[in-house]
Amino acid sequence: MMTDTERTIRVVWIIPAMLRTASDGNSEVAIAVQNPSYQEAVKQLITLYPGIAEHFDVETFRPRSYISIFHNDEQLVDFSTGTPIRDRDELLIVPALAGG
Numbered sequence: 084m085m086t087d088t089e090r091t092i093r094v095v096w097i098i099p100a101m102l103r104t105a106s107d108g109n110s111e112v113a114i115a116v117q118n119p120s121y122q123e124a125v126k127q128l129i130t131l132y133p134g135i136a137e138h139f140d141v142e143t144f145r146p147r148s149y150i151s152i153f154h155n156d157e158q159l160v161d162f163s164t165g166t167p168i169r170d171r172d173e174l175l176i177v178p179a180l181a182g183g
Contacts, residue, residue, distance in 0.1 A: 093170055094171070095112065098176060153175040
């Protein structure tokens with residue numbers, strides 16, 4: 084019997100307009116993740132689109148301070164453990180807005 088960590092799932096990254104040059108213009112990127120965790124989903128995204136890597140710490144997969152990540156409409160705040168994800172989950176990258 085397969086456990087959650089032994090199966091492949093599909094997750095969708097939602098890419099904001101300002102980062103789409105790094106994702107070949109894609110607003111959504113569906114990826115296959117073998118070990119269903121946030122960290123593995125970031126690793127796969129960076130593998131497909133290396134230009135997005137500058138917005139993450141590539142050792143811990145934490146977003147840079149000016150980036151927020153939402154997992155199915157809930158903001159992720161704890162990146163210290165393997166945040167589980169499920170098949171067809173959405174991960175949204177939200178850059179901080181500046182201006183006044």
